[in-house]
Amino acid sequence: MPDVQSLVNEFILKLKKRKVEGSQATSRHAAVLLRSVISQQRIGYTNQAGTLIDAVKAVGEQLVAANPVELAVGNIVRRVLHIIREEDLSLTTAAMAGLNLSALSDDDDDTGPVDHPVLSAAAVAAASRSTLRPPSLQTLLEDMPDSTAVPHTSSSGGDSEGKSKSADKSSRSRKLKHDVIEALNELIQDIDTCHEQIAEQAVEHIHHNEVILTLGSSRTVLQFLCAAREKKRSFRVFVAEGAPRYQGHLLAKELVSRGLQTTLITDSAVFAMISRVNMVIVGAHAVMANGGVIAPVGLNMVALAAQRHAVPFVVLAGSHKLCPLYPHNPEVLLNELRSPSELLDFGEFSDCMDFGSGLGSPLLHVVNPSFDYVPPKLVSLFITDTGGHNPSYMYRLIADYYSADDLVLQRKAASSS
């Protein structure tokens, strides 16, 4: 336990110091960390899922508080919670099925959650069938989210405890953790491969002689473009440099080294050039439930320009960037102001600052936000690792990944602490 705590602290420190950047790296870190938290977590015989959920929430709360703007952390915490609930649910139903059909024993359970629907379809009664399904529109409508599932598990755990004796108990407790960790490994793998999965769709969207504009740098975009390039598509890329971080230079360098025809432009030239562009492809920081995008600064401008010229604005986002929250005033609340030194040389303006200090409030403010909010109406398409989606479909996609009662993770955590 102490070593887990030190790992957590280390990660929190990294988040606070903004040492980990990019949602992919962050979410991977978070997932690995939570995996170790779960594996180290001792769980009793009763309410195992509850214990795990509490442990994950406790850690998750700290992580989210460390960098509230890095929505990927919260996403991963919610994903893990969702996984725990799902695994628990499937185990429970399996146990119930095992009760009903004693012929089906442990080795069937070993096949894992994927096989359960088959099992249930074959054997389990209608009641268990409904709980086995991933949270669907039906469950949402019926207002029967997993919150009811948690007490249900505990009670059913009690039931199973009462009926099948100690041997079954130990295997079940081991099993839940085991399954959760298995699922977490899958999640981590998903995060690792999301670029490739998105890039696979590149050929469906990029044709010959296309002119593509992007701003800043994103590994997803890089791999997407390179995948199209590898499929022998020849196209031209305009890269806006993305001041003040100038990640566009990095992207341009990568693209050039892979033989793509690349033109580096200043951000101010985006409007001038967009009329000759066929498609805007950008990465995102996070995708909100309403289909809005928290994106690197400057993209709102690009999206507006694209809309003006009817150029498709395509956002690439791995599923770990899907955030189940609805944004409120995201330009301010989900933003982060970086150091003014990226814009101004302090030595040059120190006298101006001094001048202001006499008046109480400084005369000079320097604003250097790092994110932009792109409203859903400006986005033409999301390409995630599960395929292309409309902005209006995002809320549904999110329902596939998160449990409804984890959405308020933060507030709940805050009130409890």
Next chain:
Amino acid sequence: MDSRRASRAVIDPKVRHVGFVTPNAPPDRAQSFPQESNSSPLSASPASNTLSPVMIPPPRHPSENLTTFRTAAIPVPEQTRLRAESVVFEGSYDPTESLSSSSFQTQSPPASSRLFVDEEFSEESWLHRNNSAKFASSSPAPGCGFNLTSVKEVSGGDSTVISEVKKPAEASANEKNEASNDRSKNALPSGPSSKSLKAKTTKSERRALQESQRAAKAAAKAQGNKPAPAASSKAAKQPSQKKEASIAPPSAAASEKKGTDRPSERERKKDAPAPRMQFDDKSRVEKAKKRALVNQTEARNRVEYFRHLPQYEYGTQLPDLQSKLFQLDPMHPAVHKVGLQYLAGDVTEDNGRCIAMLQAFSEAIRDYTTPDEKVITRDLTAKIGSYVSFLIECRPLSTSMGNAIRFLKSRIVKLPLTLSESEAKASLCSDIDRFINEKIVLADKVIVRHATTKIRDGDVILTYGAPSVVEMILTHAHELGKQFRVVIVDSRPNLEGQSLLRRLVTKGLKCTYTHLNAVSYIMHEVSRVFLGASSILSNGIVYSRVGTASVAMVAHAFCVPVLVCCEAYKFHERVQLDSICFNELGDPNDVAKVPGRRDINYLDSLDKKENLQLLNLMYDATPSDYISMVVTDYGMIPPTSVPVIVREYRQEQLWI
């Protein structure tokens, strides 16, 4: 043709007479514009203010025209070279075409059958400059040499003299490095045969010729409309007279370029600015290079979309030019200095550039002495033309500078012949001063007065870059005690906003500084956007510092009013839809290098890569629907009214 001409001649004055009343126009301004007239500008009567200036030149006959043209073409080979230089960068037609061909045509007796061919030819080449090949299928060389030979072939065979001349000329036409002065030398042998004619030319005829040629040149100055005296005089003439004029062979040839002698043509083209030099036209670029004073090497990785614009390697011209400081005889030191300033980027602001240029010209005019046997109006125009071409090589002209040059040239053209040299020079210098004063300094004051009424207490005013007018507005409003905050949005690579920020902060204004990408973050707080402009085109497009369009767009999206502050002398009748067809490209290396950020060096090693292009656009075009209001010295107008201002005030604007 004739019918069209006639109708045009009738219609046009009508259009001009339509009164355009601007209650906002300050009275002193209105009075301060003496109208164009034959007399000295200073003596213009106020009564003539409202009337369109009409100049009636002495009637001419074809033969006389002929001779006068010859006198013009023969004497100064050097000058033709200079002229060629002066024009080459601005329009995509080559002035040598008309000059040399006119000089050639003068050699041949005016056979009427030929004349019509010529006329057709010139007409044709007007429309498709590059298609003139069909008139001379034997000669493969495109461009001016081509026209030259083609004209001769059409006209040739009339006399032995001509056929003799023809051969060397043809040879030279195919050799690209033969400059136009060679051609005019070729033309010289025919001179003696027509000397008697030359002797007959009267002063007025010569003057008329000069005017027409200068008009052709002024027209060539990319500014497109050259309502030079010849034009107005033609417009005033009756159709019959016009027909006569258009038949004159030399003028027909001259009109190949600009239609100097064809009023109908001129009138028709008046609103269509001359096409600019297109740098994807290899032959023309080659020729332009030959004449260039500044050595420029073409950039290796040119951006595909901008092949029609000059893309040079930067950093080489400045030392090169500095080393030439004492070799460039024809260049006045003041002009040279301004050129170096442009090249070094010391003067970047539009008005500043314009003023620097005009002051240099005025200095140059002060030091100017007319060479023997030359006329001040003609020689000085050529001189100015060479200065302008030099400045263009240092940095392409802005629209405002083009307008200023147009003004200056029109002043020179209109110098009365009766004036002595010193008087003429003094009058020109005072004209220049007046232009600076009224069109820029006073105009700015008027704009400031108008715009400050739009600033209220508690406003947050956003501006982009460092437009000088906006700075004046903000300072003035601050001096008036208005309480407001300024948001300065800046962008790479020039970062002019920082200097504006420094000046405003030292004056005690509350400022917020941010970069362009963050404009949608800051736009929530903003209540007004004030922008500057390099030019406003007659379709309402605001041609301005690159990034202005983005700022205006975001402001529009956030429903923040956008006010563009622009002096009326920057208005232009050209139209443009995007920022690509015409633009200026800065040093691409500025894009790759981020000063003060050592960590951004990804592209350092990639300079040589073929597939990496760096694009440093200087301007962009803001669609007029993003603009709520244009604040100009004639008042506050919607962007759709810009063409009205251009049309109604152009005369006044040009002639002051």
